[in-house]
Amino acid sequence: xxxxSENYLETILLLKRDLGKVRAIDIAKVLNYSKPSVxxxxxxxxxxxxxxxxxxxxxxxxxxxxxxxxxxxxxHETLTTFLMMTADVSQEIAESDACRMEHYxxxxxxxGIQQFIKDVQEYHK
Numbered sequence: 001x002x003x004x005s006e007n008y009l010e011t012i013l014l015l016k017r018d019l020g021k022v023r024a025i026d027i028a029k030v031l032n033y034s035k036p037s038v039x040x041x042x043x044x045x046x047x048x049x050x051x052x053x054x055x056x057x058x059x060x061x062x063x064x065x066x067x068x069x070x071x072x073x074x075x076h077e078t079l080t081t082f083l084m085m086t087a088d089v090s091q092e093i094a095e096s097d098a099c100r101m102e103h104y105x106x107x108x109x110x111x112g113i114q115q116f117i118k119d120v121q122e123y124h125k
Contacts, residue, residue: 001048003103006072007031008041009050012059013069023057075102075110082113085120 011030015022028038042059045051050065061069079098083089089097105113 001068004041005045005048005050006068006103007099008045009065009069010072010076012051012061013066013073016061022059024059027059072102075105078110078114078117079105081117085117 008027011027012022015026015030019026024035024038024042027033027042028035031038042051042053045065046053049062050068052060052062054060076095076098079101080091080094083094083097084091087094
């Protein structure tokens with residue numbers, strides 16, 4: 001999946017948490033993208049089987065899309081935590097860097113970071 005598609009899935013998930021219902025216009029506002037750009041991305045995600053769009057315009061995840069979005073958000077949050085712990089950077093910087101890293105990090109490295117965080121948290125109990 002392309003980085004842009006992953007960003008859209010993560011944005012849809014966060015908007016669903018905040019608003020309950022998501023439409024293309026909500027995505028356009030949050031990402032500051034044009035409506036045609038968002039419409040094209042929505043079409044791609046629908047064709048990939050990640051989302052469904054109701055007649056009302058409401059966007060819903062398929063199970064595959066929900067699973068992918070959950071994994072992306074978890075990776076984003078984990079990387080943010082890791083960067084704040086190890087690089088002593090602000091949450092804003094950590095989130096910005098995590099957003100770029102989450103699309104390219106290998107599964108092996110990601111699992112190692114997850115284990116590192118778990119070990120540190122266990123040690124500090």
